[in-house]
Amino acid sequence: MQHGIRKLLLLGAGHAHVHVLAELARHRPADLDVTLLTPFAYQTYSGMTPGFVAGHYTEAECQIPLEPLVLAAGVRWVQGRCTGIDATARRVPWAPAGPPAANATALPYDLLSIDTGAVLDRRRLDVDMPGASTHALIVRPIESFAQRWPQVMDMARNRPLSIAVIGAGAAGLELLFAAEHAVRTQGMPGSRFTLVTGGADVAGNYPPGVQQRVLHQLRRRDVTLLRDSCTGLQAGAVQLGSGATLACDVAILAIGTHAPPWLQGSGLALADTGHILVNAHQQSTSHPEVFAAGDVASRADTPHPKSGVYAVRAGPPLAHNLLAAHHGKPLKPHHPPRHTLNLLSCGPGHAIASWGPLHVEGGWAWRWKDRIDRGFMARYRASPAAMRR
Numbered sequence: 001m002q003h004g005i006r007k008l009l010l011l012g013a014g015h016a017h018v019h020v021l022a023e024l025a026r027h028r029p030a031d032l033d034v035t036l037l038t039p040f041a042y043q044t045y046s047g048m049t050p051g052f053v054a055g056h057y058t059e060a061e062c063q064i065p066l067e068p069l070v071l072a073a074g075v076r077w078v079q080g081r082c083t084g085i086d087a088t089a090r091r092v093p094w095a096p097a098g099p100p101a102a103n104a105t106a107l108p109y110d111l112l113s114i115d116t117g118a119v120l121d122r123r124r125l126d127v128d129m130p131g132a133s134t135h136a137l138i139v140r141p142i143e144s145f146a147q148r149w150p151q152v153m154d155m156a157r158n159r160p161l162s163i164a165v166i167g168a169g170a171a172g173l174e175l176l177f178a179a180e181h182a183v184r185t186q187g188m189p190g191s192r193f194t195l196v197t198g199g200a201d202v203a204g205n206y207p208p209g210v211q212q213r214v215l216h217q218l219r220r221r222d223v224t225l226l227r228d229s230c231t232g233l234q235a236g237a238v239q240l241g242s243g244a245t246l247a248c249d250v251a252i253l254a255i256g257t258h259a260p261p262w263l264q265g266s267g268l269a270l271a272d273t274g275h276i277l278v279n280a281h282q283q284s285t286s287h288p289e290v291f292a293a294g295d296v297a298s299r300a301d302t303p304h305p306k307s308g309v310y311a312v313r314a315g316p317p318l319a320h321n322l323l324a325a326h327h328g329k330p331l332k333p334h335h336p337p338r339h340t341l342n343l344l345s346c347g348p349g350h351a352i353a354s355w356g357p358l359h360v361e362g363g364w365a366w367r368w369k370d371r372i373d374r375g376f377m378a379r380y381r382a383s384p385a386a387m388r389r
C-alpha cells in the first residue's frame, strides 16, 4: 500500500452502494483507493422487476448501468463475487463472474463495505424442498430470474400454461399478479395460476386490511389459493405437504431469503439468522473497519424488515460514515423509519398502498409507485458530469 493511501473495498452494487458510488463520483478523497467487486455490469432494481414481468418495462429500464458510476467515481471494478471474508487478515477471496481465472487473488482492504443482498441458498432449498434448484424458477439472483422470464412468455404464446407461485409475501404476490397480467394479455387463453402459501397467511407481513385487499385481487383474477406447503419439486409438478401433487408447467419460487452462506467463518459477528450484525452506524459490531447495509445486514439495536426501501434509506448514512471513517471523523447514527410506504403492484396498472395501519388502492397508487421507481432510477442513471455537480 502506498503511504497514506487507504483501500476501500465495496462488495456488491446493491441499493445502498449505488448511492455510495454516486457520492464518490461527487467527491472521492485523493487518498482513498476504491474497488467495487460485483458480478454484473448493472444493478437490477427489484422494485421494477414485477413491472418487467407484467410487460410495463423493458429489462434495460429496470437496470442501473454501473460503468458510468464507477468511471465518474474513479473506482476500479472487479467483475466477480466474493466467496468469503477473512476479517482477521482483512482480505476478501473472490471468484470471477465468467470462466475461472488464475489471478483471482484475495482483495485486501483497510475499510470494507458490504451490500450484497440476501440469497436463496440452493443447498438449503434442496434440503427443505428436494428438486427446487433444478425444477423451480427461483427469484434470486434476480438477474437470472429476469433472463429466464422471456422463455416462460414464449411458452405461454404457444399453449395455455399452469403456473404456480410458491410464497405469498410481497415478492411472490407481485410476481403472481404480474405474470397473470402478462400471460392473460399476451399468451394463449386458458392459463391457470395457483398460489402456494406455505401454510402462512397471504401477505402475512401486512395489516389485515391489506391482506383482505390482496385476497380480493386474487379472487378477481381467479387464482387458486392453496394454504399448503411445498415439500419438493419434480419436472412438471410441485409436491405438497398435504401429500397432494400440483401439476404445473412453471413453478416460481419466491419464499423468504437466507443470509449468504459465505459469511460463515468470516470472523464477523453474525445474527442468529447468519446476517452481519451492525450497530446504529451500519458498522459491524465486531470489526469497526467493516460496514454493511441492505438485506445482508441486521441491525442489533433496531431490527427492521429486510426490504429495498430500507436498503435505499441506508445509502446516504453509509456513504457519510465510510468517508467519516476514512477521515477519522465521528460517525453519524442512522435511524431507520418505523413505518415505510409500501406499494404492492397488482399487475394491470393497479397497486395497494399502505403505511403502518393505513391502506388504499387504485390505479393512481400504481402511477405513484411508477413515478417513485422511475425517479430512483433517474437519480443513478444521470451522466457522469451531472453526478459530479
Ligand SMILES: Cc1cc2nc3c(=O)[nH]c(=O)nc-3n(C[C@H](O)[C@H](O)[C@H](O)COP(=O)(O)OP(=O)(O)OC[C@H]3O[C@@H](n4cnc5c(N)ncnc54)[C@H](O)[C@@H]3O)c2cc1C
Residues within 6 Å of the ligand: 011, 012, 013, 014, 015, 016, 017, 037, 038, 039, 040, 042, 043, 044, 046, 047, 048, 049, 050, 080, 081, 082, 083, 115, 116, 117, 118, 139, 142, 170, 171, 174, 175, 293, 294, 295, 296, 306, 307, 308, 309, 310, 311, 343
Ligand atoms: C420480485 C421482487 C420485488 C421486490 N419489490 C420490492 C419493492 O417493491 N420494495 C421493496 O422495498 N423491496 C422489494 N423487494 C425486496 C428487495 O429486492 C430487497 O430487499 C433489496 O434488493 C435488497 O437490496 P440490497 O441492496 O440489500 O441487495 P440487492 O439489491 O440484492 O443487491 C445486491 C448486489 O450485490 C451483488 N452481489 C450478490 N452476491 C455477491 C457476491 N457474492 N459478491 C459481490 N457482489 C454480490 C448483486 O449482483 C447486486 O449488485 C423485492 C424483491 C423481489 C424478489
